[in-house]
Amino acid sequence: MEERDLVCICCPLGCSLKAKIEENGEVHISGNTCKRGEDYGKKETTAPTRIVTTTVRIKGGVLPALSVKTQDGIPKNKVFECIQALQDVEVEAPVHIGDIIFADIAGTGIPVIATKEVEKCME
Amino acid sequence: MTADIVIIGGGPAGLAAAVSAKEAGVDHILILERDKELGGILNQCIHNGFGLHTFHEELTGPEYAARFISKVKELQIPYMLETIVISIGNDKTVTAMNKEKGLFTIKAKAVILAMGCRERARGALNIPGYRPAGIYSAGTAQRYVNMEGRMPGKEVVILGSGDIGLIMARRMTLEGAKVKLVAEIMPYSGGLKRNIVQCLEDYDIPLKLNHTVTGIKGKERVESVTVAKVDENRKPIPGTEEEITCDTLLLSCGLIPENELSKEAGVLLNPVTSGPFVNESLETSEAGIFACGNVLHVHDLVDYVSGEAQTAGEKAAAYVKGLLPASKEETTAVSAESGVRYTVPSKLDITRMDEEQMIRFRVDNIYRNAYIAVYLNEKCIKKIKRPMLAPGEMEQVKLRKADMEQCDGLVKITIKIEQEV
Ligand SMILES: Cc1cc2nc3c(=O)[nH]c(=O)nc-3n(C[C@H](O)[C@H](O)[C@H](O)COP(=O)(O)OP(=O)(O)OC[C@H]3O[C@@H](n4cnc5c(N)ncnc54)[C@H](O)[C@@H]3O)c2cc1C
């Protein structure tokens, strides 16, 4: 059995959680004040995910950076791989919110999409 | 030029105020924004976590702004970009400047202040040593990385654990920098819990509470900083100094409302918030000048900004249409006591009040299992139990007009924190 300490981030109370992971993979959460803490603790110990937000380069807009995000949470251990894969990506204006910038990031099946409207600059 | 309502600032506050004023039936609105685009500070906040309350989804800053920008465009509300307001007269004449028109004035019937805030430089100023390159405010660094696509440095120490500092710790780490430490002079972080977990703990970045930067080394560029522990009076304790090599120091020492313009217009400022004193209609001490968003008091949640701005827009519209009677002299004070640092609004004219009135405030310390108590004169009418209250999170309570009207000779409303007995 393994034990892990977590802090619930679902509300400002920030309960200190204890997660007990059994041999069979079952997770027990204690220290939470409400159900949300239990759900959070289970997800965090079994399959933690994060939405990654970053920028890629853009040509032809007012500014050289375009903000993007993974459409959904990706496994936490894929975050750096995701950033790396986007390092050399360059797109061209115009770009609209929701446009797919990278179809399948770090083998997760999840696309990276634009989070900003960038019109083509007339200069 | 003339306008019914001039809105100064095109951030989330200015945008939401414009939309609600237009929807309340005022047509001659003009938004003035000094930046190249609408959206304000949200354009550089590319992380997610915006709009949980308003849209029930987690948007990034630019996405949240875009919802209001498209509304402004749809309603065909005029705006001017790269236009900076340089003064507001107390007759509500707004003087602005841009490349195309040079200096020009707009005679407005009502003005909405929505200039947002700037970063506090205090805390940075009393660090001894040279001022080499490599010292940035966290917000400036955020603008560099997220909008201009360049990195301020490779090895970073951050002073202050406000939300921008925390967000930048993660951002710089993802972009390949080594964030060695976040030092916080207070015994608690001023940032949201979720940011401490997702920005620091996720990346094993240490947060040292009760610590500050006492020295900076390097002439041309930062070479190292000295970090020391502080005592209860926030004075560095000799012998606890530790030198940390780095090329960049980010300062995240809090935000302060941007009120130079307001002051000139004769608007009275609350020394606690550095924002204007306002009444129930979010009207400042100058009739017809309203305020909302970070210029009024610093918000951590943009949803509250939009809500507040909506009220300011509606009230300014009512003022322009002659539907907002002049505020009476004898208004009821809203008093912030034991544990409550300030309230917005700080006074109420009950005759002008809506059926429900939101009072927003911040507490001065961390309280566990405490009550937010509301008193009308000496009588307690509401007690809300809260497992946790923290200075970093804005609080709110709703007052009902009916309760106010029932109270004979109401002179004072008090909001305070009471501990369990
Ligand atoms: C770094 C950071 C991170 C944040 N993270 C979150 C988060 O995760 N979730 C969340 O909900 N909220 C977050 N917030 C809070 C929220 O974004 C702000 O409270 C909100 O943007 C404030 O809106 P505003 O319109 O009052 O100010 P701003 O967005 O600052 O807009 C003010 C505008 O006024 C313009 N202006 C100022 N002076 C003049 C002048 N003289 N003439 C013309 N124009 C002028 C400025 O250029 C600016 O565009 C964050 C805030 C910051 C700073």
Ligand code: SF4
């Ligand atoms: S367990 Fe419940 S009460 Fe505790 S922090 Fe999480 S959401 Fe808040």
